[in-house]
Amino acid sequence: MPPEPEEPPPVSNAATIAGMQELWPSLGSAGHPELCYRRCLHFARGVCSHGSGCHFCHVTTHPPDRKMQRSDRELLHGLSLPDLLRVTWRVLAWRIQARRAQAEPIFEVLALELQDAQRAQSQGPMGPMGPAGRRPTDQELQALQWSLSRSSMNFASLITFISSRCRPASRDQLLALLAQMTQEARP
Ligand SMILES: [Zn+2]
Numbered sequence: 540m541p542p543e544p545e546e547p548p549p550v551s552n553a554a555t556i557a558g559m560q561e562l563w564p565s566l567g568s569a570g571h572p573e574l575c576y577r578r579c580l581h582f583a584r585g586v587c588s589h590g591s592g593c594h595f596c597h598v599t600t601h602p603p604d605r606k607m608q609r610s611d612r613e614l615l616h617g618l619s620l621p622d623l624l625r626v627t628w629r630v631l632a633w634r635i636q637a638r639r640a641q642a643e644p645i646f647e648v649l650a651l652e653l654q655d656a657q658r659a660q661s662q663g664p665m666g667p668m669g670p671a672g673r674r675p676t677d678q679e680l681q682a683l684q685w686s687l688s689r690s691s692m693n694f695a696s697l698i699t700f701i702s703s704r705c706r707p708a709s710r711d712q713l714l715a716l717l718a719q720m721t722q723e724a725r726p
């Protein structure tokens with residue numbers, strides 16, 4: 540039985556000024572560009588029948604989807620959790636700087652995951668392995684970080700991906716905190 544997920548820590552509302560609600564063209568646009576859902580393809584082509592109730596992002600300046608190269612995606616998916624957190628940390632911090640105070644609890648959960656994963660790794664019989672059966676070099680990790688920072692994976696999609704690699708309790712906590720941030724960005 541996995542342990543019960545802990546209550547997520549309360550998120551500070553200091554950044555949310557009463558009455559200063561943000562306006563979004565659709566439900567899925569809340570928190571654009573870092574917390575929104577993917578760009579709505581119907582809306583981009585001209586008409587979306589869901590209107591403001593659409594769960595995808597309707598911000599007209601939404602950048603087109605930029606995928607990472609296949610080799611980069613494979614490298615990303617094969618990383619050990621500590622390497623994954625090292626590669627994504629700065630990209631996450633950079634992406635969410637406008638809402639940094641609200642995102643602090645998410646970084647705290649990630650920091651605890653990193654500590655734990657590093658401890659587990661140092662006790663394991665073998666070091667971390669990449670897809671090629673060896674640990675990626677620092678240069679490879681830097682190149683991956685660069686490619687990630689240029690991709691269209693926003694803060695929300697990166698956290699969702701990272702959470703799938705964390706322990707169940709941390710995963711639930713990360714997703715709850717993310718949902719809370721999106722909720723706060725909604726009018
Ligand atoms: Zn958007």
Ligand SMILES: [Zn+2]
Nearest residue numbers: 579582587593
């Ligand atoms: Zn739409």
